[in-house]
Amino acid sequence: MSITDSRPAHHTVTAIVVSHDGTRWLGETLSALLAQTRPVDRVVAADNGSRDGGADLLARTLGPNAVLTLPRSTGFGEAVAEVLKRLEPAGGVEWIWLLHDDCAPAPDALLELLRAAEADPGAAVLGPKLRDWLDRRLLLEVGVTVDRTGRRDTGLEDREFDQGQYDGVRDVLAVSTAGMLIRRDVWDEVGGLDPFLRIFRDDLDLCWRVRNAGYRVRNVTRAVAWHAEAAARRRRRITVSGAHPRRLDRRNAIFVVLANLPLRPLLWALPRNIAGSVLRALLFLLAKQPANALDEIVALGSVLAHPGRLLRARRARAAGRARNHGAVDRLLTPPGAGYRRLVDRARSYLAGGPVDSAGRHHAAAARGGEDGEELLTDDAGATRRVFGNPGVLLFAALLAVTLVAERRLLGGGLLGGGALVPVTGGAQDLWRLYTEGHHPAGLGSDAWAPPYVAVLAALSSVLLGKTWLAVSALLLGCVPLAGVSAYAASRWIVPGRWRRIWLASCYALLPVATGTVAAGRLGTAVVFVLLPVYAALATVVLSGARRRARRAAWGLGLLLAAGTAFAPVVYPLTLLLGALAALAFPRRGVGGSVAIVFGVPVAVLLPWLVQLAGDPGRILLEAGLHRPELVDPALPAESLLLLSPGGPGMPPLWVTGGLIAACLAALLMRRDRMVIAIGWGVALFGVLVAVLVSRTSVTAPGGDGEAPAWPGVPLAFAALGMLVVAALTAGRIAEFRAAGGARRAAALGVVAVAFSTPLLAAGMWAVRGVDGPISAGARDALPASVKAASRDGERTLLLRSRGGGLTFTVLSGRLPLIGESDIPSPDGPREAVGVAVAGLASGRGGDDARVLAAHGVRFVVVAAPVGPEISRALDSQPALARMSLSRELGVWRLTQPVASPPAAEGDPWHARWLWAQALLVLVALVLAAPGSRTGGAADGVPQDAPGTEREPVAR
Known part of the structure; x- marks a missing residue:
């Protein structure tokens, strides 16, 4: 092939077009190339075995002598290298302009690239700003970077339009080979594109080597090209490798990073890549994408299994790597950007935003500086998005109110009091309590530990083993958590941002919440936070598409199991409401979804539920202690109607009057009658159950006698129904306000009354503080003298x-x-010890002390106040010796030998069920996780259209 110079100049440009089954774009690409305002000096094309007539189109446009035909399996870099072998160097400073068959440059693209080259003699690689082929306003690239795990980062928002926000010439780590302009002498010096990287990441590797050689890589935004990314978006078949494109891309990503990093950063990047790949594989499995998980592991293995290849690549790149690493390192993605991207994706998913199967991200990322090699980040944009979010602002406001109200609980010491057992131990202690078959605590028991212990143990494990932190977050933080939960969950139910803010703030500051904190009711706190999520997922189960409804059903079943573990009354309440809803809204497949919702808790909690069925009254109790002083035994009906469950920490009844008035106003609306009926039906059902619960006493599990049940959970159900009714009908009130006259005055009055509820509740709670038995200085019931004198096994x-x-x-x-x-x-044993205690307290002699000794009891401690009657009765017992006595505490010791507790026997059935339970939870998590039809991308590149998957690298 013989090609002569058409116009010798100081800068000579040779354009090389590589085609592979790209006829649908190739015609426009060639037209754009030949229409450049600064014409190229010579044009050469390589066709890699196209089967759609691409070679013929190239020959007709450029002439047969300007087209090189290569095998179908030839890679992009190999094609360019074959062309350059046949081309003699041109005069002057020769530049190679690389173009894909699906990349059409703007008419002045080459002119702007050469202007930037003349302005900066140190620049050896320049790339244009890339926009989308179809939506020509959409930005694809203004340079790319990468982190140390190989994650490719364009630094752009999802579907970000070009408004000139990145205009200028800037240093970047790399530019795409689609439109790349590179000096030929530099190409020869660094060895061109690595033939091992036949597709994907070859541009990143080339630019990295160019920078290590001491040259600059720049993006020129005045030069524009439109790129279809046909291979990345699966618009054509990739035939250069037998491996799956995602696997190939991930392999090349790891290889490029490990080959180009200096030794010290490599020693950190290698274990980080291994751990990251394992974690990503696990996440793919949870997302029901086993093929992607396999690709992740195989890609890592294909790099680690050939250390010789990696060592040869590192030797070839050794020149200048350490010397220029500082400049390159400043252009890599900062370590925190990956975490910000993960947080943004989680926020988008929780808010119902689009998280597609390609795993697109919304985080702002690193970009090169305007002048010099400075890395800029768009933290300001991320900050504005986070702190401009109404949900975040609502959480901040509720958190501020909570911190003021709980000011006396924020000190050191044991958190406890009321229904809350003083928080001791760590995650390991909770796991042991849940998994052991025999519990030596108390008088010993072979019964199942309550499953909420496993939930707390898991949360404590996440929080570095700190059980006190897990309990504090759930109990003391239930108000802001419930506000955020209600705001996020109401997105599927209530339209309008301000309506959702009002609903969430009213819900979070209900008397149920303040009473929960004051009395230390951990069970109600958890249910209170989960209840809005139940409502949102139930809406999806009843009305969503079948696949989405099934995922929501598995998620709702797991969360319902968690809520039931803390407060068993949740299950029958939701079961009855769910059955009625399924009958009222019959749809194909709803029955199966509802069965999943209520079958998962039964399957996961089965042994404990069987134990609970033996004492059905315990369904009305919740996690924690059950003391009569925490419940108002004569709770008036008006309290329940005003959503006040009684007990410590209750605000005045008039605080919730505005909420009730707003809900009653909804009854006057003529529209949305079905919604109003459903909401009020739930509300009345909750109030009715609350009345029944408040009039019922139950025997506590510890055998401390009758304990009245607290109606907080059913009143939370009632309040949520009322709030949804009021929020959904708020639009009609806005219409009244716009009508003018008496209607306008009435509407403004209703709005004022409605907004009084959260404001009054927040103000009262902040001023009064937490008024209840819970405290941050709970006392240890065991005196130090007892702890010092007791031996293992003594009670x-x-x-x-x-x-x-x-x-x-x-x-x-x-x-x-x-x-x-x-x-x-x-x-x-409980009855025997109870009889012995009654005998001791009455001063009766006999075998009472021997009964205690037979059950391992060595010390008798009387908590304050110590009355004279009980102290005299214990002093009269010859088998008891007083150790200390005051009005605050009395301690006696048995003088006779104490029996050791019986040795616990292993229970293989118990251990087997624990493994089965863990498997059931894992299966439910996998089925509840969001999946995709075509699998997720290896990096953060969005899909082009539903059902069309894009690879995580632009090509």
Whole structure:
């Protein structure tokens, strides 16, 4: 092939077009190339075995002598190298202009690239700004960078339009080979495109080597080209390699990073890539994309399995690598950008935003500086998006109110009091409590630990083993968490941002919430946060597309299991409402989804539910202690109607009057009658159940006698129904306000009354603070003298005066862990010890002390107040020796030998079920996770259209 210079000049440009099954774009590409205002000096094309007439089109346009035909399996870099072998160097400074068959440059693209080259003699590679082929306003690239795990980063928002925001000439780590202008002498010096990287990441590797050689790589935004990204978007078949494109891309990504980093950064990047690939594979499995998970692992293995190839590549790139690493390192994606991208994707998914199967990201990322090698980040844009989000602002406001109200709980010491057992131990202790077959605490028990212990253990594990932090987040943070939960979940139910803010703030500041914190009710706190999510997922189950409804059903089933574990009354409430909803809205497949929702909790909690069925009254109790002083035994009906469950921490009844008035105003609306009826039906159902619960007393698991149930959970159901009704009908109130006259005045009055509820509730709670038995300085019920004198296995009998009677608790040398108080003791030992306690308290002699000794009790401790009657009765017992006595505490010790607790026997059935339970939870998580039909992309590049997958690199 012989090609002569057409116009010798100081700058000579040779354009090389590589074609492969790209006829649908090639004609426009060639027309754009030949229409350049600064004409190219010579044009050469290589066709890699096109089967759509591409070679003929090239020959007709450029002439047969300007077209080189190559095998179909030839890579892009190999094609360019073959062309350059046949071309003699041109005069002057020769530039090679690389063009894909689906890349059409603007008429002045080459002119602008050469102007930038003349302005900066150190620039050896220049690239245009790339826009989308179809939507020509859409930005694709203004240069690219990469992080140390190989994640390619364009630094652009999802579907960001070109408004001149990146205009200028800037240093970047790399530019795409689609429109790349590179000096031929530099190409020869660095060895051109690596033939091992036949497709994907070859441009990144080339530019990295150019920068290590001491040259600059720049993006010129005045030069524009439109790129179809045909291979990346699967618009044509990729035949240069037998491997799957995603696998090939991921392999090349890891290879390029490990080949080009200096030794010290490599030593950190290698384990980071291994850990990252394993984590990504696990995430792909959870997202039901096993093929992508396999690609991730095989890609990593294909690099690590050939260390010789990697070492040869590192030797070939050794020149200048360490010397120029500082300049390159400033252009790599900062380590925090990946985490910001992950947070943005999570926020987008939780808010119902588009998270497609390609795994597109919305994070702002690194870009090269305007002058010099400075890395700029768009943190300001990310900050504006985060702190401009109404949900974030709502959370911040509720958090501020919470911190003020809980000011006396934010100090050191044990958090406890009311229904909350003083928080001790860590995640390891909770896991042991949940998994052990025999519990030595108290009088010993073979019963199942309550499943909420496993939930707390998992959350504590995430929080570095800090159980106190997990409990504090759930209990003390339930108000802001419930606000965010209601705001996010109402997106599927209530239109309008301000309506959702009002609904969320009213819900978060209900008397149920303030009473929950004051009384230390961890179970209600968890359910209170989850309840809006239940409503949102139930809406999807009943009305969503079948596949989406099934995923929502599995997710709702898992969350319902968690809520049931903390407060069992949740399950029958939702079961009845779900059955009625399924009958009221019959759709194909709804029955199966509803069965999943209510079948998952039964399957996951089965052994504990069987245990619960033996004492059905416990369904009305929740996690924690059950003390009569925490419940108002004569709760008036007006309190329940005003959504006040009674007990400590309740605001005045008039605080919620505005909410009730707004909900009653909805009854006057003539529209949305069905919505109003459903909402009020839920509300009345919740109030009715609350009335029944508040009038019921239940025997506590520890055997401390009758304990009245608290109606907080059913009132939360009722309040949510009312709030949804009021929020959905708020649009009609806006119409009244626009009508003028009396209607306008009435509408403004309703709005004012409605907004009074969250404002009054927040103000009252902030001023009064948390008014209840919970405190941050809970006392250890076991005196130091008892702890010092007790031996392993010895127990302590703790006596308390309560309600004119005496209650007892058996402790095993330490404070009980969360959950131990909810493990039922065996009836026989409990009754025997109860009889012995009654005998001791009455001063009756006999075998009472021997009964205690037979059950391992060595110490008897009387908590404040210590009355003279009980102290005299215990002093009269010859088998008890007083150790100390005051009005605050009394301690006695048994003088006779104490029996050791029986050794626990292994229970293989218990261990097998724990493994089965873990498997059930894992399966439900996988089925609840969002999946995709075509699999996720390896990097953050969006899909082109539904059902069309894009590869994570532009080509």
